[in-house]
Amino acid sequence: MDGRINGMMCRQIERAFKVITIFLTIAVFASTARGDLSGWRIGIDPGHGGTDPGAVGPTGLQEKEVNLTASLGMRYFLVRQNAEVFMTRTTDVTLSLSSRANFMNSNDVDRSICVHHNSSSNPDPNWHLTYVAEGTGWATSGDLAFDISHRVTDFNGLGFGWSNCGREGVYEENFYMLIYTYMPSVLPEISFISNPLEEQRLYHDRYCYGNGRGMYEGIMDHLGGWGGDAGEVEGHALEIAQLPTEFKLHQSYPNPFNAQTVIPLELPQRSMVKIELFNVSGRNLGTICEGIKEAGWPKVHYNAAHLASGLYFYKVVVEGLEQGGSFMDTGKMLLLK
Structure with missing residues (x-):
């Protein structure tokens, strides 16, 4: 008790x-x-x-x-x-x-x-x-x-x-x-x-x-x-006024980019966030971000200097840690070197 x-x-x-x-x-x-x-x-x-x-x-x-x-x-x-x-x-x-x-x-x-x-x-x-x-x-x-x-x-x-x-x-x-x-x-x-x-x-x-x-x-x-x-x-x-009302993934910027980009999120509550990167063939190229993010508008910065030019997809999976709920979405970004 x-x-x-x-x-x-x-x-x-x-x-x-x-x-x-x-x-x-x-x-x-x-x-x-x-x-x-x-x-x-x-x-x-x-x-x-x-x-x-x-x-x-x-x-x-x-x-x-x-x-x-x-x-x-x-x-x-x-x-x-x-x-x-x-x-x-x-x-x-x-x-x-x-x-x-x-x-x-x-x-x-x-x-x-x-x-x-x-x-x-x-x-x-x-x-x-x-x-x-x-x-x-x-x-x-x-x-x-x-x-x-x-x-x-x-x-x-x-x-x-x-x-x-x-x-x-x-x-x-x-x-x-x-x-x-x-x-x-x-x-x-x-x-x-x-x-x-x-x-x-x-x-x-x-x-x-x-x-x-x-x-x-x-x-x-x-x-x-x-x-x-x-x-x-x-x-x-x-x-x-300052907290988002729903989970949301925004388009990364700049897009196209070379070689740094930013992935903006909206989180109405403290959440576990995982972002994975995939190529056009669907191969998982690794994790961009994994960890707890506070409620608000966090921005995930990613440096793709090690990747070749091309189209890539980022998959976001979010699990709310306070009121529960989950969210998943995918975005695409074009790397031009």
Whole structure:
């Protein structure tokens, strides 16, 4: 009897620690002073998605992923301040630029923020700029861009790129989402995913959430939303928001690749994960990964430098260790050397 009770207590304690870990991912950024954005409608467009990866970092990190992570972080803080938030996408889907602009216009949002990360063929640059339509650098859009740029760089420590309108951190450029939306609109290019050191920072959700927090704080500065009493972070709501709801295998990236690739998973609970590699003849070439993974969005990195060019298949088998359940799926990847 005592052994069973102790076992139950250990599992409960383990679960509590996992919840706390997820909670702290964003809670560490939570403001001690709560404000109020009641009545404000904020539109967020995480750039790229689906078949459009956006820019790709030196080791294969895709811009569409970090755009979404930073956007979800921004949404979390805005909702806590009672803003009504509209997002063009909350998952990895393909959307046209016209559908994104129409989404903002049809929802009559007060401000539109289109989130991106920059890239260059030169691996050295790494700075921040927020873009606005031509002629708006000193108008309402420029005011928002200025506040967002300064708050984001307060967090990530980057400098500003050159401004063509004389306003630090702001650049005028007629991007689609800036000229085909009817409300004040900005497009933050948070940092350069092409910079090797920055790409490594962007692999961490906590860093991307921090950039989202910076954009949120810029919006608060712009709209005068600061003030109010100290508030508590809603840990239970955050836990629900941050855990996947089902097992899922995503397409490896980059694909085609040479010679390193990443296999993303979604795990709603702590699980035993095994990934095996097969060639086109069905021969088992060995195990890519085998072990326990925590709930969340783990990414399995694989180096295929020892393999010949060709098409390969990876088989994922998952066994849930908390609520039970199992999952199996297969993906394919093309190695080109």
